[in-house]
């Protein structure tokens with residue numbers, strides 16, 4: 001990966017990945033929605049809704065890392081927001097595809113994010129990449145997103161799909177959301193607390209994106225989760241412990257989550273025991289295997 005174009009580069013994963021790619025001597029540009037103050041890396045703009053896109057990257061990009069999509073936990077799942085979650089991923093992938101199909105370009109590889117949400121909300125046994133896509137809302141988003149990504153293969157572009165688990169990072173996402181109340185002694189697990197959480201440290205996730213870009217033997221879907229998933233109670237406990245705060249409150253009942261969050265509660269209450277075997281077999285070595293070590297690293 002010499003010249004990388006990242007979509008959604010301004011997000012949690014994109015910013016971290018940009019830094020790591022640059023440390024490894026890649027040239028990184030972002031394509032994103034126009035902003036009042038254009039970030040340094042955002043050399044190109046697009047408007048996914050109306051299908052307009054800058055094309056300056058076409059002849060100088062070897063790898064696209066596609067992360068863009070409206071945040072699934074940023075807003076209640078109203079019908080219009082669900083449409084945005086869906087279209088921001090599917091239409092953006094189509095826009096990239098059609099732009100490549102209709103223009104001369106130098107792109108060899110697409111690394112496209114997806115999520116372990118593709119497996120649905122109840123993965124009791126260790127679930128691997130052969131498990132079929134489910135039909136609930138997030139699973140459908142992921143499945144259709146991946147189908148669009150596979151179309152790049154017909155253009156002679158290697159397509160790798162990274163099914164991302166719950167990302168543990170200092171800057172935001174799951175840890176920040178759980179740590180905010182926990183800092184005030186208000187940390188609490190959800191539901192019965194037994195649901196499995198398949199997490200990944202952001203450095204390992206960026207390592208997997210880099211491997212996917214560089215390793216020409218990687219094709220198709222790979223789970224990006226650490227080898228040892230834990231229960232929701234255990235990960236909440238680990239965050240409270242790292243913050244030196246007790247976990248004394250009772251769990252937040254499932255019914256309360258459902259009443260407060262509606263359909264989005266299904267994502268929070270999902271039981272996801274996901275396998276990391278395939279990416280390990282491909283040669284990836286995790287730096288963070290145990291959740292306590294990962295949490296202590298991001299909360300320090």
Ligand SMILES: NC(=O)c1ccc[n+]([C@@H]2O[C@H](COP(=O)([O-])OP(=O)(O)OC[C@H]3O[C@@H](n4cnc5c(N)ncnc54)[C@H](OP(=O)(O)O)[C@@H]3O)[C@@H](O)[C@H]2O)c1
Nearest residue numbers: 008010011012013032033067068069070071088115164167
């Ligand atoms: N973080 C996790 O725990 C996790 C777990 C599973 C899967 N993932 C997936 O991995 C990808 C990266 O995650 P992340 O945590 O870095 O996401 P993020 O922080 O929410 O960033 C996503 C980026 O997508 C772009 N975007 C947002 N809304 C958009 C819209 N309506 N249309 C087009 N672009 C839009 C934005 O970039 P611009 O403003 O620059 O355009 C934003 O910075 C996402 O697709 C996410 O679904 C993340």
